[in-house]
Amino acid sequence: MLHATGPLLTVDVGERAATATTIDETLETYVGGRALATALAHDRIPFDADPFGSENRAYLTTGPLQQSGMSFTGRLNMTGLSPLTDGLVSTNAGGYLSRNLVATGISGLEIVGESDDLLIVHVTDEGVEFEPVPELEGATVPETSDYVATHHDLGPEHCIAIGPAGENLVRFASVMTFDSRAFGRGGLGAVLGSKNVKCVTFDGDVEPGLEVEIPDPPESAVHREAATSDDLMRRQGTTGGTEFINDNFSLPTRYFAEYEFEAVASIGGDAVEDKKYKKGACSACAYACKLPTRDDESGLETEGPEFETVYSFGSLQGVGDIVDVMKGNELCDVLGMDTISAGVTVAAYLASEDAFGDAELAHEITEKIAYREGIGDLLAEGVDRAHEDLGVENYTVKGMEFAAHDGRVIHGQGLSYAVANRGADHMYSSMLSLEYRGELDPEGTLGKADTLVERENHAAFRDSGIVCAFGSDYVTAERLETLFDADYDDLLEVGAKTVTLERHFNNERGFDGADDDLPYDLPDLETAIREYYDARGWTDDGTVPAAALESAVPADD
Known part of the structure; x- marks a missing residue:
């Protein structure tokens, strides 16, 4: 199966140290993006970590398609322990950063520790530098970008940055790139703020695609169809x-x-x-x-x-x-x-x-x-x-x-909100699109569990590849099979492992079926949730049993 390449770069901002670790076996299993970051977080973030503590980690990860020139691939994934939900959260953003991260030669960045000083971390293909920037305390996102452009001749397409909200630990602070593209949901901006990381820049000369060959077609066909x-x-x-x-x-x-x-x-x-x-x-x-x-x-x-x-x-x-x-x-x-x-x-x-x-x-x-x-x-x-x-x-x-799509009216989406590890986020399964288009009756929750599981698994793999959600009509299941050299069911299995690891991490933090709930009533919701657990192979109280966990974690881990 096609997967991202390159080491994991761990940056300890407290120790001002950086270490590159070969993670080839993990990449082979989890492909990249959200799946990779989830597996790393599950292994490396203590289950009892404080979201604002030094032991929490923030992951910025790429997928194999970011080494291509195909449309719908200009995105990156971020994962960490959320100060908003107190569980594991992943979010992704577009813009122009992805190729600059790939150009540094890494498959992912891991930020840990806590700095005494407000920092910019500069990541290049030659190493890492730490720059104290007390003068940027309270700076907005554009002001931070202007500083980087003036002092380092790098535009906002080379940066992730936080604004005052992140510094002030607003629980839904975002991490921004290209000034206006957000790693939005779950408060990972506050995680960087707790670590005193104002900005991270990426710049390098590693040529994308040297180790990953993207099949063409469909690469050029997708690009042509997107353009027309x-x-x-x-x-x-x-x-x-x-x-x-x-x-x-x-x-x-x-x-x-x-x-x-x-x-x-x-x-x-x-x-x-x-x-x-x-x-x-x-x-x-x-x-x-x-x-x-x-x-x-x-x-x-x-x-x-x-x-x-x-x-x-x-x-x-x-x-x-x-x-x-x-x-x-x-x-x-x-x-x-x-x-x-x-x-x-x-x-x-x-x-x-x-x-x-x-x-x-x-x-x-x-x-x-x-x-x-x-x-x-x-x-x-x-x-x-x-x-x-x-x-x-x-x-x-x-x-x-809650996102905009109203689960009180489109009940499959309501069921999705209830059981999603991330909470009331519409992108976790996007059941909404089936119900809006009439492909799934918006009324009722029963009998929708299998569809919901497939949609969650697809979304998790999509966020691991990484493919933009808006490209679903172009990067079809058949094309995904060709691009990743794998059966679609195998791609969905990567997504299933991701969802299972997220759920187990949250279980270890005290989440169970009692948290799979809504602030409004839906018909047969409790029964539908049990159908979902059964489809996942989880227990009746919404926890991951040992057998399901073993299938999500490689034996050599």
């Missing part, structure tokens, strides 16, 4: 379906009190496209579905908002002006926060104050969260930890705020 596609997503990104979802399913509104938003047309796909002023893409991708937007009247420029931000800073807050949503999006990028968790948390605050629609207040609170000022100190903890003080419902699963 007339998909609506190429013009409107993920916002293209906003009005369809609002009108036919649900667009959660005013902190989940309502199911549709009366001003959807003013924040949906057409409104976003009207503000789009140029094309945007990720590394090597001809699909170009990103959304550089600008409001000429105010001069505001940002990248996005995508659909999740239209929901979190739009309908959920009762805000019906696309420029206001763009402003919320830009604040999160600059300050370094997940737009979903930040927007939902601000919406919870607006609900507590009966202030829906007050975009100016929403933006003010967003900034306060990043700096933990006033009420922002409470809200920086996220909805799960703040809802009682706010007097609102706790719309989270395992501590993670």
Whole structure:
């Protein structure tokens, strides 16, 4: 099976030391990306670690397709112990960093320890340098990028960085790359903040593809089809379906009190496209579905908002002006926060104050969260930890705020939220796409477990390859078999091992079936969850038995 190549580079920021370790056997088993990072985290992060402690580790990993020039491969994976969910979390981001990481010759970066000084870590194909940067304390993400460009002649495509939110340990702080692309969910920006790592740069001359041969076709065919596609997503990104979802399913509104938003047309796909002023893409991708937007009247420029931000800073807050949503999006990028968790948390605050629609207040609170000022100190903890003080419902699963796709209406997605190791994140299985398209009846939870397991396994492998989720119509199961020189079932097995290791890690931290729950009722949910456990080969209380764990961990480990 095709897999990533290169050593794991472990950087101890407390000791200011770096060690390269050959991990060929691990790569052969886990391919790269999310699966690789999950296996390493399961082995190396103590089960009782403090998410903000020096023993927690953050992994940045690549897959074999990042050594190609194929569209839909300009992404990287990050994994660590989440300060938001208290479990293992993986998230990925696009942009232009992936080829620069590959050019250093490594397959993954592992950050451990805790520095006494705020640091930039410089990774090259010749070694690692540590640069104390006390002058960057409190710097925004663009200010950090400007520093790196001025002092090291490296653009934001060479960097991961955190903003003030990460430094202040906001539990949903993101790690940013290319200024506007986020490793968003789960608070890994706060993990870097706890280690006093402001930025990591990557630069090297190792030629991609020297050790990995990508089959062509389909490499060139995928690239050609991406370039010539007339998909609506190429013009409107993920916002293209906003009005369809609002009108036919649900667009959660005013902190989940309502199911549709009366001003959807003013924040949906057409409104976003009207503000789009140029094309945007990720590394090597001809699909170009990103959304550089600008409001000429105010001069505001940002990248996005995508659909999740239209929901979190739009309908959920009762805000019906696309420029206001763009402003919320830009604040999160600059300050370094997940737009979903930040927007939902601000919406919870607006609900507590009966202030829906007050975009100016929403933006003010967003900034306060990043700096933990006033009420922002409470809200920086996220909805799960703040809802009682706010007097609102706790719309989270395992501590993670809900994505836009409403499990109260598309019940398979609701089941997915309940059992996902990551919590209420839509990308963990994307059952939503089957239900929106009518390929799966959105009503009911029973009989959907096998489909959910397959979707989770597929997503886990996709995040290990690494392939962009938006390329699913182009990088099909048949093409994945050719690209990775393996049967599709073998690829799904890599995903299954990943999900099992995540679940076992979380079990060891005290998670069990009681945590597989929702803040709302769905028909036959408990029975459907047991069907899911059975399909996974787990126990009735949602834990991984020894036999299932052994199948996920190679015997020589």
